[in-house]
Amino acid sequence: MRADALRNRERLVEVAQSAFATNGIDTSLEEIARQAGVGIGTLYRRFPTREDLIAAVLAERYLKLAEVAMVLAEERDDPDVALAEWLTLLAEHMALYRGLSMAVKEAIHDQTTALGRTCKEMVDAGERLLERGQRMGAFRTDITFFDVLALCSGIVMAVERRSEKPNHDDLPPLSPYLLLDIVLRGLRVEDR
Known part of the structure; x- marks a missing residue:
């Protein structure tokens, strides 16, 4: 995985941890992507489903x-x-x-x-x-x-x-x- 792709993945996981703790696992994936500073397409490339992100x-x-x-x-x-x-x-x-x-x-x-x-x-x-x-x-x-x-x-x-x-x-x-x-x-x- 390229360095920028790895950073995006780590940032998405970090933001998701915080968002899930605040709003539960049904938090909007679009909101997670926005807070991580990436597009929703980037989120779905790294985590094709919500379950993948939770995992x-x-x-x-x-x-x-x-x-x-x-x-x-x-x-x-x-x-x-x-x-x-x-x-x-x-x-x-x-x-x-x-x-x-x-x-x-x-x-x-x-x-x-x-x-x-x-x-x-x-x-x-x-x-x-x-x-x-x-x-x-x-x-x-x-x-x-x-x-x-x-x-x-x-x-x-x-x-x-x-x-x-x-x-x-x-x-x-x-x-x-x-x-x-x-x-x-x-x-x-x-x-x-």
Whole structure:
């Protein structure tokens, strides 16, 4: 890739990170291109679909989440503690960009897409943490990591939706940490 093309790509990813954090993943691609100082054609040459741009924004972060999962598996004797710490990081990450949790939930089953491929290593790492806990008798064996990921996605979407309803001041804010604790309690083997 030529130096100017690489700079344009890096600038688009940088602007998209900021725009997604502010306005969610449905931010106008035209606005991202404008803020990056490039034409929309340049954006589409680098990222033919919105999903390709989202995948580029997430790539480094998902690689770090996968690395953290490996470290937790090595450093935490208790698989419950390891998975709880990792799922907390995952939920916090998914909450960074409004709409991301649904996009990830849909993409993880399709490795032919850029986002699906970007998610794969992160999903594999989470799956290894869950399976380790299942082998050690900490977690129910009838649950898959995709079940857990769907629940985490649901938590993030519920918190997002509650925060988008300013007319419901009578409703207490949802705590993603409390909801995640409820999910983790459901994963655990009862006689532990």
